[in-house]
Structures are given as structure tokens and as C-alpha cells.
Amino acid sequence: MQGTLDMLILKTVALEPLHGYGVGLRIEQISKGVFRINAGSLFPAFRRLERQGLIKGEWRATENNRHAKYYMLTDEGRKKLKTEAREWQTQSVAIARILEATSGEL
């Protein structure tokens, strides 16, 4: 689910600028290990979001004093995240309702 991954990445870097490995780690941590994103999905997604102007990268030093590219949200990305999140909310509520439906309601 490419759209979902994009949204997760947008949300993660919205909290604070993160480098590639950091994004993967953060998603894994917040989702309590449910989502493990491998590098093969992560980097094409970065490139895609960057090209769409939703995130931008900046080279910074890591806490271990290494050189790494940090990704952060652009204004456009912020807008996109807002609409995506709202849509996701409505959809998931709807899906949940369908799944919880009993035969009486049908």
C-alpha cells in the first residue's frame, strides 16, 4: 500500500526531521513493531515524496557525528498530510463499522 506508506512517512517526519534509518525505526517503534519498513520500500518513497515536493532533505550531522540526510515536511507536505489523515480517519471508521456489522443490521 504505497499511499499508506507515504502517509506514515509524512506523519513521522512531521514530528521532527529524521534521517532514513530513523524514519524506519520510528515507524517500527510507534507501531509497536507492527510495521517494519525495509530500505527497499523506504528509499524509493523518499525519492517520490521529495519529487512531489512534500518533503525536503537536508544534510546534517547525526548524534554520532555522522553525515546523514534528514527529511522534513514542506508546507505542501503539511497540507497533504492533513487531508490524507482526515480521509484515512473517515475510511477506517467506515471499514470498522462494516466489519462490526451483525446480520441484524444488514
Next chain:
Amino acid sequence: MGLIKVIGGGLRALFRKQQAERELDEELLAYVESAVEQKMQAGMSREEAVRKARLETGSLEALKEDVRDVGWEAAIESFVQDVRYGIRMLRKNPAFTGIAMLALALGIGANTAMFSVIEAVLLRPLPYSNPNELVRVASTWQRGGITTPYSSSPPDFFDWRDQNRSFSSMFAYRTSEYALTGHGEAKRVRAVMATAGIFSTLQAHPALGREFLTEENRKGADHVVVLSYGLWQAEFAGAADAIGRTIEFDSEPYTIVGVMPAEFRFPLPGSDAYVPIGFDNKVMTQRGAHYLQVLGRLKRGISVAQADDDLGRIMAELRRLYPDKDGKWGVRAEHWSSALVGEIRPALLVLLGAVGLVTLIACANISNLLLARATVRHRELAMRRALGAGRSRLVRQMLTEGLLLALLAGVVSLLLAHWALVSIVSFGPKDIPRLASVGLNGAVLWFTLSVSIASALLFGLMPALRSSASDVSGLLRGSASSSREAGRARGALLIGEVALSMMLLTGAGLLVRSFIGLRSQSPGFDPTRVLTLDVSVPDAHYKNSLALQSYWEEALARLRGLPGVTSVALVTPLPLSGDDFSSSFSVEGKSVPEKDEPSAELRAATPDYFRTMAIPLRQGRTFTDADRQGAARVLLISENAARMFFPGGDAIAQRIKFGARGGYEKNEGEIVGIVGDVHHFGVDAPVPPTFYVPLFQSGIGGATVVIRAQALPTLEQPARNLVQSIDRDALVGEPVPLEALVSGSLGQRRFYMMLLGAFAALALILAAIGLYGVISYSVAQRTQEIGVRVALGATHKQVLSMIMGQGLRFAAMGLAIGQLMAMMLNRALKGLLVGVSTADPATLVVTAAALLIVAALACYVPARRAARVDPIVALRLD
């Protein structure tokens, strides 16, 4: 997301490629390092952490490939790469490239040539503004259950024009010829005689002067003319003061009122002059005189079907009002563009279908070559996959190679098509409208480009998918199962190729057989060593029939004096000339209502006509010199007319009256003889019942001289000059051997036969190349096996027959399938065949034999190579 941003990002990436690559490397390095650090913090040793991290990230090269694929510039980049790689591969295998390109160029070239013909004849809009609104209106005549369009009579035309609600304007015309006289020898002028609506209906207006007016469509006021640009230039050197001056046609002065623009042509391919038809006071009584062509322009938003209904309603009323004259006539409106190509369209479409099959065969051929090459290339492909190229990437790359090949072939095919078109224009029949205007124009180039791309997909997709499909390890090992599968695919393609070419061959065979049948059919006369010469004399010079008769008699006598001439006669209209004259008639003593009167073709001839043409006399006598002005009127009738109208065998001595009513010239007389039937409309057309009257009893000023001689070529110009010298204002046509008319009447059939024959030959060659390729390849692959067989005692003959058998099995299967398909599809040919059934056994046998012989030859060459395999060399291979 803004488009500009997408494009900008891509362009930046293209130009800052190296920097982007470096950054990506660095970023991935940082990622892996972070992963390692993380794992070491979790308590792993460094080695273990590194190993784990590597495993988790997978192949970095593949990953980078995926990242690069994001964005449009990646597609272009890889395309450029593929093109470069493709060019290298094509250059590395010149033999493959050459054969594949030639096969494909032949296929596409044939397609391009055929499409050019269709574009010029069927698709190109007529050269008038809003040509889709132009409609041909024709009277229709029921003949043997078939409704045939026919020319219309003036009163019917006036009623249609004045009562319809569907046309914004309508005009009637007929084509004619004038002698341009007044200075020097008479020159032929192609003229259109029309009603005043002609130019407004065609939406074309004189560049100079005016159109003609409605009141000029009246006898006495009709000597005005609108010149074509060409005639204006030739006769008046483009002088603007030509308007108001006169020009002499048939020794009568015509006042020039206008000049059409240079690009105006009507009817196609064009005329020299446009004059008003001069109707006389009796015109409204001539409802039975059908001699006008009618064109109309539809009102906005009216369809042809609506117009057809509208006219049908008017015609029903006319039938009620004039049962005698209009009782059996109908009317039909049809788009002019389709009326022009009526019977030509289906024939050309069949040929386009055939040429499509040729292209299909060429594609199958190249698919086969590519499949063969894929087995050679599988190691290279497997290596590229192992190194991280995705399957779609490999498919794309192979398709690009195919596309290169196809585009190259497309360029070569244009050359081939150009040559083909040059010969089509010079050898093609003259009666296919606009055939002479074929050329490789923009529409054709687009078509060729599309066919090239489509064929690249067609022949490239299967081999590309197949050779990139199998798993990497299988590919690297060159697994047996995958090569067996490839063998099956190649076999199926080959059988398909043979089947398609068998189908085309059968179709071509049927056309050839039908044509040979028509060629050997006698036209009813002997055309060898007979020369024809159209002569028409100006009415103004010969005030009565006696003066005319002495002119003709002098011409005949002087021609008879030419060396080598055995007999000379006059006839009008000449068989196969395209002209005809028919009339209804009544038999004296048998009264029938006028509308039920039978009709027959009417010819006027001089006594020697039957001897000159070698038309046999069956009963009674032919004309003699005594059958002239003032003598008792006599008639001859054709055999089929005698059978049809006098089934009791009592034709001789019956009295006939032609056109007794209506406005025609009167002809009557007693039947004195019965002569053989003549194919007036072509040997492939039904023979019309025909009546002959003595030419000198009918006062005709235009006829064709027919001359039988010992040798024609030396006679042609002297005969023409001699006739011209008697009256320099007479219009004397170019001498045409009668044999040329006979073969010209089969021109379209010959054209279709030659095209389909050429396509079938091409198909056969391609199938042979395919067969040769497959068998050669299989021999090369089986060299070792064959070596073992020879070592174990197999004789040359056994090896030869084993390999030949393999090839001929494919051919036989293709042949059987092809003949089945031919029987189903040859229904499309039905309209093109005369006297041959679509399941003609002789054709099926002969074409099958031809195919098998070619197949055997194609297999024999590689089979002989196999039979010569030296076991020692073969076993040492690998």
C-alpha cells in the same frame, strides 16, 4: 502537484546525475551504518550486526535501481540506454539484423504501398469544400433482381430538384467531347455539359468572369463556355481579356463567360470546358431519355438516408403520374465519394487484408528468429537479472531492440513502397479514380510508423516475455524444459506462418484461374490486328445525311487503299469503348404497353463491320452497300436477342420500331439476319441483346473506324493522318489496337490479381525463410545427436529424411490449416471471381503442391548440412 515541479525535478536530476548518485550512495551508507550501530547497541558483535544489516537491506544495487526508477527522467534514461545497447546488439549480429530487417521491410513495404493506394482512392477527401455533403443521385433500374444505378432524364431531374427538401442545391451534367476548331487541326476538348447549379453546388467559383445562368440552359442561348484554367492558358495564354471573346467548338462559336481556378477539377480527373446544356421546348416530354448524371449538396444536418427517403417519396409520386415513362424506375441517393468507388472499395479492402497477413507472417518470422536468438542470449539475460535488473526492465530493453529493428525496417520499407507505387501508377488500370495521385504523403508516413511500432510489439512481446520469464538459476543453467517449451512456441509460429501463406496463395491462385478463364474467353469478335480510330465530324459542315454519307464513304475508300489493309468499316458505339446506346422497341403486330416494352442495345455499322471484326453470321444476310439512304430499312440482331425476343425462332422478317415514342431518333426496319453475340461491356460482363442498323441509314456524325490489316504498327499514324486530311475540323482520336481495348477491359482484374499474386509470393518467400531458419537452428542444436546417430550407423539418406521429415511435418500441418482457413475466408474473394468456385479443386491442388515444393527446398539445404555432419567433429563439440 505542479507539472512544472515534476518536469523541473526530472531535468535537475538528469543534469545533476552524478551528484544525485553520490548523495544516494552516501545516504545508503549512512542507513546501513545506523542499522549496524543500532544492532550493536542491542548487544550484537560488530560482525554479526553488519551481516544482519546487509541481510535486512538486501541488494544495494537493486535498491538503487528502484530509487532511480522514480520520476519520468528515469524512463528516458533507461530508454536511451536501451537504444544504445540495442544498436550495439544489432550491429553485433549483422546476419540476424539483415534477414530480420529485410523480411520486415518487405512486409511493411507491401503494407505501405497498399495503404497509399487506399488513401488516394478511398480515404482522401474529394477536392471540393465540404465534400461529405456531396451526394450522387441516380435513377435505378431493376434488372434480374439487382438494382443498378442508371443515368436520369431531364424531367425527373427537374422534379427532384424543385420538390426535394433535403438538398441546398442540385445539378445535372453529362460529359462530352468537342473538337476545338478554327485554327489548324482539330484538338480534342473534354467538356462537361451541365445545368446552371454546377458551380454553386460544388462551391467552386470562376477565378475570372461568371458562372453560367439558368436562362442559358436553353437551346439558342447555350453557346457560352466557362474554360478550365488549363485551356485558358493553352489557348489564350492566360489573357484576362479572354472573357467576352469566342472559342470554336465543332466549328461553332461559344462566348467565353468565365475561367475556373487552376485547382478546380470536375469530374475527376478533370475537364477542359464547361458549357450549359441547351434544353429545347420539348424537354419536359423526354421523361424516358436517361442521359444525365445528377449531383446534389445536402442541407446542413440532413443525412443521405433522409435525402434518399425524400427523393423516394417524390419518385413514388412520379411513378403514379407517369406510369408509362417512370413506371419501372426508382431513385437512389449515395455519398458521391462512395458512389465513385462502388465496386473498387471491397476489392481494395480485400487486398489490404491480404497485405496485413503478409505483415503478420513477417512478424511471426522475426518472432521466431528472436526466440532462436534468445536461447543464445539467455546467459546474458540471466546475468543482467542476477545483477539487479527487474523483469520489466529486461522486457523493456528487448522491446526497444525490436522497435529499433522495426523503425529501421520502416525506413527501408518506404524505399520499397516507393518503387512499388511507381509501377502501380504506370501499370495500374486507368479506371480506378485517383489511382494516379498515390504517393508517400503525411498520412501514409503516419501509417507506416504505426505499423512499424505495432509490428515491433507484435513480434517482440512474446520472445521478450518468454526469455525473461524463467527463474534466474534455470536461465543460467539453460534448463532443458525451457528450451523444449521454446521449441514448441517456435513450431506453432512456423505452422501459423505456413498456414497464412497457404491462405494467400490459394486466394491468388483463384484470381489467376479466374483471370485465365476470362482471357481465354472470346469477346465475340477477333481483336487481333484490328485498329480502331474514333472520328467525329462537325455537324456544321454536313448539313444532311447524304453529305455525311459521302464523307464517310470517301474516308473508307481512302483507308482501304492503304497498304496491308484487308477491310475497313464503321461502327458506333464500339464494343469495350465504354460507350453504349440502348433503346426500347416494339415488334410490329405485337402490342404491349409502353412501360413493358423490352429494350436492347443499338449499334450502327457499315456492311463490312462483321467481316472486319470477324463476327459470325448465323442466319440470313448482313448489310450490303444497297442498304443506304432511301432504301428499305433493315436490321440485324444478335443471337441472344433472337433467343430472348423471338423464342419461336421466327426472328427473320419481323418488323421492329425503336423509340417509336419519346424524343429519340427514330429507327425501324425489318430483321434480315442474325449475327454472333458480342461482349460489349467487357468479357467479364453479361452479353447484352443487341440490334444493328445500317450506319448510312441513320445519319450519324461520329463513329469509330475499324481497320483489319496485316500489320498494325506501321498503319497507325498514316491512317490517322489520312482521315484528318479529309476534313481538318474533324476530331480524329489516337489510333488504338482493338486488342488493347480487350485487355484494358480486364485491367482492374489484372491489377487485383497481380497485387494479390505479389503478396502471396512475398508470403511464400517469408514462410520459406521461416522454415529454413527453424530447421537450420534445430540442425545446429542437434549436431551432437546427429553425430551419435551417424556414428551408430545411420546413413546420409536416413539423416536427410529425418530432418526433411521434421520440416515437412510443420509445412503439412500449416498447409492443412491454411486450406481450411482459405475455404472459410475466400468468401471475401467471391466478388472478384468469375467462373471459379472458391473451393476449386485444381487451384487447391496446384497451390498446395507449390507450397510443398518451396517448403521442401527450404528444408533441403539445412538437411543436407545435417547429413554431412562428421561424427568425429560433432562428438568433439562442447
